[in-house]
Amino acid sequence: MTTPFTSSSVIFTDPANDNQIDSLLNGTRWMNFTISYSFPASNSPLFWSTLSGSGYGSQFGDGEPWNSAAKPLTSADQGYFENALQQWANVANVNFIKISETPSDVGDIRAAYTEDPDESTLAWSYLPSNSPKSGDIWMNTQSLLNFQDWTPGTISFETLLHEIGHSLGFKHPFANPDDPTEETLPSALDSIMHTIMSYTYSNLQGEEGNEFSFHPTTPMVLDIAAMQYLYGTNNHYHAGNETYTYNDANTYHETIWDAAGSSDTIHYSGAIASHIDLRPTSASFIGVPVYVQSNGVNVGLPIPNVWIADNVIIENAIAGQGNDVLIGNDSSNILDGDSGIDTVLVQAPLNNYTLSKTASGYTVSANGNPGNQDTLTHIERLEFNDIKLALDLDGYAGEVAKLLGAVFGAAATTNQDYVGIGLTEADKGLSYEQLGEFAIHAARLTSHDEIVTLLWQNLFGATPSETQKSPYIKMLDTGEISTGGLAILAADSGVNAENIHFTELVQTGVAFA
Structure with a gap:
């Protein structure tokens, strides 16, 4: 049990010997997979450690809970915070439980407002440790988080995901001047589209800005892999045959985690030309484009806005009314282009496959893998590494x-x-x-x-x-x-x-x- 003066048990973690995971690991995590959280409502010293260093120092100082700007989260902010917690619980074997604070029982993770004069500091948090502060998350009243609703897609909601990542055991993936021995991601991966623990807003071409036009609403591909390494996998989330629906009325920026199912489907019903890639860790462009922005101005080409986590198999894709591109994975896929001039890409030579006409379209079967037979419907173009085929002989x-x-x-x-x-x-x-x-x-x-x-x-x-x-x-x-x-x-x-x-x-x- 966590008290205002003690932390829950924490364990040290071994490296995964995988740069993409180790670049995010701080080296500790909570021992228990059930992690409590609470929303402090009092700045009484009965609820906070006054120890210097490991605690918040004297109640007459300016430590976070003693600051005159310290205040509880609003009920709306608490709802958004719980939404962000759930995004982590969806992918990893963790269970968050809410408790009401008492002088003898507080959450492993505590979230409240306080002040940092630097308005560019949106929030900060404390890593899992034996300190009474460990797991605590503080939102800066001088920052955007005090003036913007924390709805998914905002930088505020992305900040919640980021800070919760720290409170569960993540560090930043870039160089730490205080510890040059820490693992870091290569620059091509040190981007928020790969991990919300990054500080870099960039597109696939490497062009940078200071935000996205629509921010991630889930942990991203590298975050999911690293969090599952720390706490294990959520094997129950989306374990049936799921349909992930997308349209042009909403904007998306997310990574799909799907635990199981034999016939999962991405279904886009809009009219914007889409690029749907079913391969694990790959990225798609679906619906309203998302851009890197610099002071509100779009920079360069759109970024991928729907990713598929590692070890996830989505079997089917249905595209929209535009001229769409679809890419299958190593399972048997149903690829339906709907209307438009739609293309399926197969990243191998034609002689590795057998193309057969069916009543409703074509099948593409991998010669060396009987379990990989794709069904093509409403597909006009089929491109292999060595040849392009037009299939719409009725068009x-x-x-x-x-x-x-x-x-x-x-x-x-x-x-x-x-x-x-x-x-x-x-x-x-x-x-x-x-x-x-x-x-x-x-x-x-x-x-x-x-x-x-x-x-x-x-x-x-x-x-x-x-x-x-x-x-x-x-x-x-x-x-x-x-x-x-x-x-x-x-x-x-x-x-x-x-x-x-x-x-x-x-x-x-x-x-x-």
Whole structure:
């Protein structure tokens, strides 16, 4: 039991021999996995140690509880603080219990307001130790925390997560001038998007600012791994088949911890182009972009705003209405692009996989791993390390392939540059007829006679007679049909489908550059 004058038991922790974990460990943690917390309401010396050094010193001094600005947290602030505690309990094997303070019983973690004249000091806390101060967290009345609601997404809520991290046994991941032997993270990882214990607001390109447009609402990937090393894993949080829903009405900045389940899903229903990566420790861009900011101004490109913790398997992803990118993991995934021109990335060569057509889309099966078969639905593009395939043969890819066969000959469907140019134009929103006109123009044909002759030759392998071509020339001359319309007429013919082996293309996709 913790009293105002004694601490709960603390144990020393061994290093994990993993830089990403050890850079966050201070070397101690609470012995018990049930950790109490309280909200002090009195500055009586009955409730605080007056010892110098290990305690708060004389009650006539300016130690935290004796400061004239010291005051209890409001009921709203207490609610936000408990929300922040819960974010840690969600990922680690810790249980926080609230107690009402008495002169003989206070929380392991105590949270209240006091003053530091430096308004840039938002808050501070004490690490687990044998000191009566250990675990205590103080919010600065001169800082933003006294003027801003502590709602998730604010720097105030991020500060709560950070300070609780200290009170559970975390240090900062950057160099400590008082102890140069401490482990530190490399600069690329010493960023708040990787750990809320950092001080650095940066994006993937290394550009820095002094805050985010929306701050983390959970511990981040490195925090989760290190806290689980200290206290063990919460194996009960999200242990079923969960659906993590995202939309454009809200902003997100979080790391997903999911204990179990055989069919967990990330489902984004918005219209902003998203990048959803299901691999553990990887990052996604979902919904409203989040930026590094410098004095309120966005800096550079957006940062990833949804991460997946290590050892977490999310099996499925459903994207939104934009042109989305999806990446699966080593399990069997259902990847659904919904609307838009959606791409699945497979970071391996094609010969490592087998692509098969199904009634609703395609499957991509890892040849060396029977447990890794991805189901693709509403996916238009599939990119391997060595080849890109267009799968929407019932859409733009089909239009491009058929027009290439009609205007440039059957062999043109294997010209990846030609296919890529056609898809680029189609993806811009050109209609089928406009694509036909684009192809005719690219063939550098000017007269109606030349156009009809070329299309006939590509379809039938012979030069048309005057009788054969004159009706089509007349249709072009009178405006009964456009050049794009005539190209479509040829492209959609059964003869052209046979020439370009369209049925086989539906099974394999069309390669493009």
